[in-house]
Amino acid sequence: MTSTPFSLLMHMAGDAGQAEIFSADAAIETWLAAERALALAQAEVGVLTDDDAGAIARAAVIENIDEGRLWASAKNVGYPILGIVREIAAALPEGPNGRVHYGATTQDIMDTGLALQLKASLQLLDGDIARLGDRLAGQVEAHAGTVMAGRTHAQQAVPTTFGATLATLLAQLTRQRTRIAQALPRVAVISMFGAGGTSAAYGPRAEEIRGRMAAHLGLENVDVPWHVDRDGLAEFGWLCASITATCAKLARNIVDLSRTEIGEAFEPYSPHRGASSTMPQKVNPISSELIIGLAGTAGALASSLLRIQEAGHERSAGEWQIEWQVVPQLASLAGSALQEAFVIVDGLRVDRERMRRNMELDGGLVLAEAQMIQLADALGRERAHDLLYAASTRAREYGQVLADALRDVAAAAGLGGMLPSQLVKAEDYLGDAEKICRTAVRTWAKTPALEAAVVPISGLAAATAATGVSA
Incomplete structure (x- = not known):
């Protein structure tokens, strides 16, 4: 070779x-x-x-x-x-x-052998996801009440908790384990x-x-x-690509949250981890970068999965060979992404104080919706929305805190007397954030594990031992 x-x-x-x-x-x-x-x-x-x-x-x-x-x-x-x-x-x-x-025939043996590999691969991926989910569930519980700015369109939106943002990722891992369990009997099939x-x-x-x-x-x-009906192989490959994308969701958020201008969550630190050859200050998010690269590669490879389903008649003429290259790579990319995700979750560093300070940026406009809802009972939703829109514009224009700008705008509109003495704060406007955390952790804990391999590849030489025929 x-x-x-x-x-x-x-x-x-x-x-x-x-x-x-x-x-x-x-x-x-x-x-x-x-x-x-x-x-x-x-x-x-x-x-x-x-x-x-x-x-x-x-x-x-x-x-x-x-x-x-x-x-x-x-x-x-x-x-x-x-x-x-x-x-x-x-x-x-x-x-x-x-x-x-x-x-x-040749493909009988190769497809049956491949089915053994795919079964072992899915079992390994399931085990890795199980360990990652357990560790992530610990972080969800630890940060269920860690208040931070939720972001939409890359801008601060409303208050949330760091645990709640991680809970959505834990829910993804829960669904991925369900998909693996559902796919296994369609993939680990005799030919x-x-x-x-x-x-x-x-x-x-x-x-x-x-x-x-x-x-x-x-x-x-x-x-x-199923010699030329490769939807099972396509499902396996797509599942691998999707698992890398789940890991990339975590990685992308860590890349963004660890930016100097944000500085809220970081990968683990050790001397020279993520160092630069020329800039002494750098601590680059290297595991996140690797995951994003792995996921991007998996996505590109996944585009070939539709081609393998084109195989015609009773034997392919080239489509089969696509699998030889793509399927092992997709499995390796998924497994590799999970390994790097372990590194991030295990060593995750969170700056709670920075999260709170960041909500004060831009005059604390992250509380605009909260204050609008607070005023909606008295003023009606549309009127309250207009009032907070005007206050937000004034806060940006004059560099004011939102609460002060709101009082000025309300006074100018003759509505000063309708403002409550205490405007709502971030910790009062978290909705079901902590409940979401509890639910995600509880649902994760109920996810059943796959059964252990009947004949792991490492033990295939002994596969005949139970048959009564000495190997």
Whole structure:
């Protein structure tokens, strides 16, 4: 095999777990697992003898694969499974060597192997999201009452709490876990339908073979082929891209809130973290920057997912190859974004005092809606709106505090006597912010976890142990 191009982005932020799942050795392990499970399933229904199936199961291990020869063959053939079959057969005596891959086609083995990888990938992503959500829930609870300016269109809008802004992100993570649980049975699916999708070469026991094979591998069984129907793969890829975008939501807010002019929330600090080679003062939000880069890359790759669904007839002619490049990258990008999000959430630094001071900027206009609602009972909403609009304009024009500008405008309009003695303050206008925090945390805590992998990729060599046939 030739070496892959160096990726600075993945070198800086790569997820080792996803990289291992989609490594060359892992791919080979999944193909071998598919071949073992096929032989065992065929023996169970009488297509192969127990002796032949046992011999195949013992031979179909990575120690018997000459990877140099395998990849040279794959480059010549266009696919790796012919080489895999010959490597297994070469380790067998006459007889069982002619029963390897019996009735199967290349894509049966590759798609089944891919399904094992996708299952492991989703389980790893779910576990990472679970840990991230638990840590984020702690921050939501800690800052449920930390008052800050809510922002719309990048401008201060109304008071909120930092916990409430984080609660919306926690709700996103809750939905992502639900999506993973829903997608898993559509993605972790057996593919054993033969060359044209009719299962003809498997014989009259094809359906039973497929079901038993799925059970051996811990995959879902289906009765309709998906060789060229790749919506499940597209769903997986979109889900990975969406997870990176969820992390980017956190990252974008941290980038903005850590700006010198705002200075409200920051990534963790350690000596020279985010340092500049020339500007000694810099503490750049490097994890957030990596996440934004990962998410942007994932979004661009996701555009190819529609193309893989175009595959026609009973076998694609190029669309399949798109998956080989894009699907592992999307999984790695999602895993990497989650790893960097851990860094941010675990080491999050919050300046509560700066948040309060920032609400006094621009004369405290962040309280304009609050004061309008306070006056609406007495003046009516539209009249109160007009009064606060005029007061806001005056406050900006003359550099006044909003409360003083409101009193001046009200007096000029002959409404001074209608103003309350105490105008509403930020902490009095938080609505359901704290309730939102409690609800987000409570809903998160109820999110069920995925079951552990039946046959993790790292243990695929032992997949036949429970079948009664020694591997």
